[in-house]
Amino acid sequence: MNLDEIRALDKTDPLADKRLEFDLPKDVVYLDGNSLGALPRAVKTHLSQVLCQQWGNDLIKSWNDHQWIDLPVKVGEKIAPIIGAASGQVICCDSTSVNLFKLLCSALTLNSDRNVVLSTEDNFPTDLYMVQGVSDLLGEDLCHLQLVDEKDIQQNLTESVAVLLLTQVNFRTGKSLDMAKLTQLAHDKGILVIWDLAHSAGALPVELDQCEADFAVGCGYKYLNGGPGAPAFLYVATRHQEFVKQPLSGWMGHTNPFAFDTHYQASSNINQFQCGTPSVIAMSALDVALDVWRNVDMLTIQTKSVALSQVFLRLMQQHQPLDDLTLCSPVDAKQRGSQLAFSHNDAYAICQALIEKGVIADFRAPNMIRFGFTPLYTSFEDVWRAINTLRDVVESKLYQAQRFKVAAKVT
């Protein structure tokens, strides 16, 4: 492939105009939107209005006049179509970890005659840490974490398992799990499933309702572009909402917070999963960032994501020095999220050298480089430039200078 062919792909890209809705630094190829999404332009003007008008001028009245109080539900409703959820099942609040705690306790209570939380050894660490926290708090009799290799999930779906906790797209390799199949297999054994959508919400079509998912959590700062540490979200299927109980029973989850009752009475709908007062500024950023998704079809996102990663792989093959990088992601694009990961002994140093040359990817211990493709703003020419820079770095061993820096830092 040559640059003309690459540019032709950008010309016919149905999402090309979306890039204009983002502020991207000049002369930088940003392939790390799977870690921190880029800045949607509208966030700047909206937050300025939130600060100056809503907070500065209208002050406390804004809870009603500017509907601050409705933000968690409003933002949740904007996220819902991106993850295949009908109305009334998604709410924006707290962090992914805190939300996972709520759902773990909810699911364990629903399945209280069982105690095993089954997950995978290479799940994102904080998910496992949160189970360990529940386990330490409630005791092993009520919560026991069992970790298995991903290929052994099915054979471990036994009747002692209360909850299956899986991340749909692996944070290192980008490998995606079959949500429909695994949810069905779990349900067959009476197991409830919590899906972590951190690397899938906004990256590929997620079909929570269609898969009859029970619970899900996800974050607002990756493919949803809500800003660093943006508020997270959670999903609870309607059929569970009247039976669940979550322990972080803060006043925003009360059926009538401003009655100031002494006794907690959980809201009967998705609001019961709120806890304390949410950050209006942070949630307003995510709120307006989600407007970029208007009129975006998730199949179009997926089609472009696959095309970007396939072009990346094809271009790599044109450069022999890049054979040193070993693909850790599935070769079959249908089994991937929207990233490619490669292992290399000098992964950290290569990653640093790339960043110095304006190509931002990221390193994941122990030896992996991740390249994230965010179809809303990654262009095919970005991929072309990234590959050329990667070739320069690897071919000229430019990264060795970085290796020395790393060594100097360690000693």
Next chain:
Amino acid sequence: MNLDEIRALDKTDPLADKRLEFDLPKDVVYLDGNSLGALPRAVKTHLSQVLCQQWGNDLIKSWNDHQWIDLPVKVGEKIAPIIGAASGQVICCDSTSVNLFKLLCSALTLNSDRNVVLSTEDNFPTDLYMVQGVSDLLGEDLCHLQLVDEKDIQQNLTESVAVLLLTQVNFRTGKSLDMAKLTQLAHDKGILVIWDLAHSAGALPVELDQCEADFAVGCGYKYLNGGPGAPAFLYVATRHQEFVKQPLSGWMGHTNPFAFDTHYQASSNINQFQCGTPSVIAMSALDVALDVWRNVDMLTIQTKSVALSQVFLRLMQQHQPLDDLTLCSPVDAKQRGSQLAFSHNDAYAICQALIEKGVIADFRAPNMIRFGFTPLYTSFEDVWRAINTLRDVVESKLYQAQRFKVAAKVT
């Protein structure tokens, strides 16, 4: 007192210049900083820089280059002197309610041979709700909430009490509790104390270390002016840090989050109380808002707070129609936080009429109006204008129109 005397007070106010550091709406008297602090001017420019430069341009690199990763500790260290805490004991994270959950579980674990959490009937509801959540999760054998009238706290400090949970300044009446005395009495019985500083941090001198406090939580959006729903903070005395364990064990509390270990290993210092990824935008707003406190002495804050409320009460006495309002706050200024509360059968309607005339106070069910004094930006002339407006509203029964609106809304 006449207006000249009032203006003379503003002229000699050592905090008068601080008002210039805030954006306040024209023609409004804002007496609700105890609910939502006003906008510090510096927040606007700083957040613009955080958005455009740090997020938009420097993207993922900002976690290191702009020290996003250090914000929870950095902001905690800025809060520490305001609440009488030495370094290493305060961290900014999550919401007050979530932080309270962490501390309740920590304290119950430290005092695991007891099960009672003692609190007051008129504590802020979310504090009680969080105890109820812990109680439902762990069972009454491990956590039993006992509520008593404030005057009966001392006689209920028995050896079955694990934790005494108190809010230093009552959210309705503004009455403050004696932190030193109650902490000492509780410790004498082996009871750990959690102080909620929502209405005291930034309102009056708080001396956590001096009182040998164990734990505290507080919010960033009232007297600390961090913006609506700003991140909260928590305090854990150094002597407890190596023995505590909190269940919301997210990756930011790990001793080495970026090692991506499968097993949770809590940080040994205050960092162990972090959970998920914090909102950088929300925390940056609070970070710069706290700079207003540079060179501010808490005794100066208290002196002005007392003066403002005493002037308010004196001016009320000059207007006979205001006799209809019954003071619910302690008459002795030393026993109050930085607010005055009054009861009136038409409290809601009066409050709405005041707001329509540009004096912002707030209503708390069932029949209370609160006037908050925020010494950093409330002037004596604000108090003068508030009283004149209040007199107009009450004398002319202007609020009756509001009463009809309320009735119409209810039916």
